[in-house]
Amino acid sequence: MDLVEHVSHFSQRMTVHSKDKTLMCKVFPSSLEPVAMRWFDGLRANSIGSSKELTRTFGSHFITCTRVLRPIDSLLSLSMQEGETLKTYSDRYWKMFNEIDGDFDDVVINTFKAGLLTEHGLRKSLTGKLVTSVRQLMDRIDKYKRVEEDQQLGEGKAKVIP
Known part of the structure; x- marks a missing residue:
């Protein structure tokens, strides 16, 4: 799965809750597939301080899953x-x-x-x-x-x- 599409899709589904950053962080794992869930489960406790940091860390780890658009x-x-x-x-x-x-x-x-x-x-x-x-x-x-x-x-x- 393309990580940009995944985060965009997740953000779109959570639009009504976008102000509640704690809820966004808690619900994010429910959108993950097995490989990404293993990554998430491997994060150290309290290593992520915000939903922005979570998506940045997610993006850094799964950067190779980004689809490159063709000209x-x-x-x-x-x-x-x-x-x-x-x-x-x-x-x-x-x-x-x-x-x-x-x-x-x-x-x-x-x-x-x-x-x-x-x-x-x-x-x-x-x-x-x-x-x-x-x-x-x-x-x-x-x-x-x-x-x-x-x-x-x-x-x-x-x-x-x-």
Whole structure:
């Protein structure tokens, strides 16, 4: 687990009690998983004086668990491989997308489209009828994935209307 996400999630759940720093320290261990709980149990009695010090010490110990965000240009390196299904390509793409911080809808749309094989029907559809949001892109991808899955199952020759 990413330590920044963990502390943020804990703080968010405890918002109504954020003024009670003693309570924050006492409840914090209940949010920990086994490895972190062993660390916490190993702390010397009275070695932590505040909730701020607790989160700082926690962060120092689990610094290697911090997720490093990728730059937006990481998406440029992704492309659909010959013989790869749309589902596999889009799964790889969205996994990388989720590791990028920021709001770059136009870049996301263009890099996904550019990564598709030139002859792929979805690429042709995205070129002919533009999408303007990531949500629209995901909807269009889902339509084409369903067609691809139907064709793989031999359940007919469905056709997507762009």
